[in-house]
Amino acid sequence: MPTYQITGAIPLCGQVPIGGAKNAALPILAASVLCADQSRLHCCPNISDVSNALKILKSLGCKVQLREDCVVVDTYPANRCEIAPNLMATMRAAVIFLGALLARFGEARITQPGGCPLGERPIDLHLLGLRHMGYRCEYEGNVLCCKEEALRGCTIALPFPSVGATENILLAALRCDQEIVLCNAAREPEIADLICYLKKCGAQISGANTSVLRIRGGRRLHGATHTVMPDRMEAATYLCAAAITRGSVELLSAQPRHLTAVLESLKKAGCCVRVSEDRIWLSCKHLHSCGSIRTAPYDAFPTDAQAPMMAAMATGEGSTVFEENIFSDRFRHVPALRSFGADIYAADRYAVVKGVGRLHAANVAATDLRGGAAMVLAALNAEGTSSISNIAHIQRGYESFVQKLSSLGAQIKITE
Numbered sequence: 087m088p089t090y091q092i093t094g095a096i097p098l099c100g101q102v103p104i105g106g107a108k109n110a111a112l113p114i115l116a117a118s119v120l121c122a123d124q125s126r127l128h129c130c131p132n133i134s135d136v137s138n139a140l141k142i143l144k145s146l147g148c149k150v151q152l153r154e155d156c157v158v159v160d161t162y163p164a165n166r167c168e169i170a171p172n173l174m175a176t177m178r179a180a181v182i183f184l185g186a187l188l189a190r191f192g193e194a195r196i197t198q199p200g201g202c203p204l205g206e207r208p209i210d211l212h213l214l215g216l217r218h219m220g221y222r223c224e225y226e227g228n229v230l231c232c233k234e235e236a237l238r239g240c241t242i243a244l245p246f247p248s249v250g251a252t253e254n255i256l257l258a259a260l261r262c263d264q265e266i267v268l269c270n271a272a273r274e275p276e277i278a279d280l281i282c283y284l285k286k287c288g289a290q291i292s293g294a295n296t297s298v299l300r301i302r303g304g305r306r307l308h309g310a311t312h313t314v315m316p317d318r319m320e321a322a323t324y325l326c327a328a329a330i331t332r333g334s335v336e337l338l339s340a341q342p343r344h345l346t347a348v349l350e351s352l353k354k355a356g357c358c359v360r361v362s363e364d365r366i367w368l369s370c371k372h373l374h375s376c377g378s379i380r381t382a383p384y385d386a387f388p389t390d391a392q393a394p395m396m397a398a399m400a401t402g403e404g405s406t407v408f409e410e411n412i413f414s415d416r417f418r419h420v421p422a423l424r425s426f427g428a429d430i431y432a433a434d435r436y437a438v439v440k441g442v443g444r445l446h447a448a449n450v451a452a453t454d455l456r457g458g459a460a461m462v463l464a465a466l467n468a469e470g471t472s473s474i475s476n477i478a479h480i481q482r483g484y485e486s487f488v489q490k491l492s493s494l495g496a497q498i499k500i501t502e
């Protein structure tokens with residue numbers, strides 16, 4: 087089994103380019119289905135989640151080409167509206183193909199999506215929206231069968247601004263020729279990037295970056311060329327890596343305005359941060375507690391940055407309280423961080439982290455994507471050589487992780 091071997095206690099220094107955002111690329115690849123045309127995506131990250139999205143596209147009959155600097159998808163030949171369970175199980179974002187298939191064909195059949203084990207991840211809000219606009223959604227065994235019945239303009243109010251539900255409802259609404267208004271929509275920047283792509287394809291959508299989206303569909307879309315936005319979670323991970331190793335790192339092609347909450351917390355923790363339009367520079371000599379971290383929907387502190395930040399705070403001076411408000415089981419990395427010597431008490435949605443300065447080496451297994459990244463960060467701080475197994479979780483979301491960390495001076499390699 088491939089394992090990361092990391093010898094820590096080396097400050098990371100240098101520049102690192104931030105790639106395209108996983109959570110923007112995946113819904114955009116799904117959305118390309120409803121254009122029935124060729125689209126070119128630049129900065130599509132080379133990660134296993136994207137490879138799996140391309141496999142889903144191929145299974146639907148689409149043509150996919152990987153060029154040096156872009157992914158070219160031709161969705162015109164798509165002729166299936168069903169996704170096999172083994173492909174659905176590869177990732178959470180597979181569920182976004184539901185909205186895209188409905189918009190294109192008026193029907194879709196999918197099974198339970200996979201993804202990180204973060205607690206219950208129901209899709210009731212997705213179905214609430216789809217049913218409201220006139221799709222019939224029923225389970226036949228473990229297969230979710232959705233079909234257009236009588237689409238109508240309507241107002242849908244989400245009880246919670248779910249990212250996935252917003253994306254699915256947005257896509258499925260594009261089949262309806264009357265206006266659909268989505269209230270309390272998620273405002274994560276990846277949704278604005280999806281809308282940006284759809285508008286290039288000819289879709290009529292207003293309200294990007296706000297919690298009220300107005301969608302008027304029913305018209306034929308065409309393909310488009312789009313550059314995927316930079317990955318704010320990859321950026322947050324490298325910022326925490328610089329902090330935990332007391333290093334100095336400059337992120338290239340990053341979007342500081344998407345990272346306000348993370349940057350504020352790192353500044354509170356004693357890091358020196360400078361930003362320009364598309365770069366972030368962070369230097370850390372002494373790290374202390376940032377007080378508290380409370381995850382919540384954008385633009386609050388993102389749940390995906392909670393684990394890397396926890397690793398960093400485990401090495402700073404003083405105590406930090408983490409409150410996880412998005413997922414019910416997102417402290418799975420805590421036992422592994424304790425193996426590195428971290429002092430963490432976790433119960434329910436709270437974790438209290440007492441900084442210990444230097445961690446020690448450990449052999450651990452990644453539990454999920456961001457939790458796994460937090461373990462890599464802990465190993466980068468630790469004295470000695472650590473090993474991290476189950477790295478498939480990490481490879482789902484970090485492009486060229488080993489190469490990028492090595493270029494910053496980290497001693498990291500993959501062993502079989």
Ligand code: UD1
Pocket residue numbers: 109112178179206207208209210211212213246247248249250251272274389390412413414
């Ligand atoms: C997306 C991101 C993930 C990020 C999360 C929150 C992708 C591929 N994944 O996940 O990285 O951590 O947003 O920013 O973009 N919920 C329900 N019913 C629903 C839908 C969601 O109860 O129908 C609950 C979930 O169980 C969870 C919370 O709402 O507790 C947030 O989920 P959601 O915003 O939908 O996240 P995802 O789209 O799964």
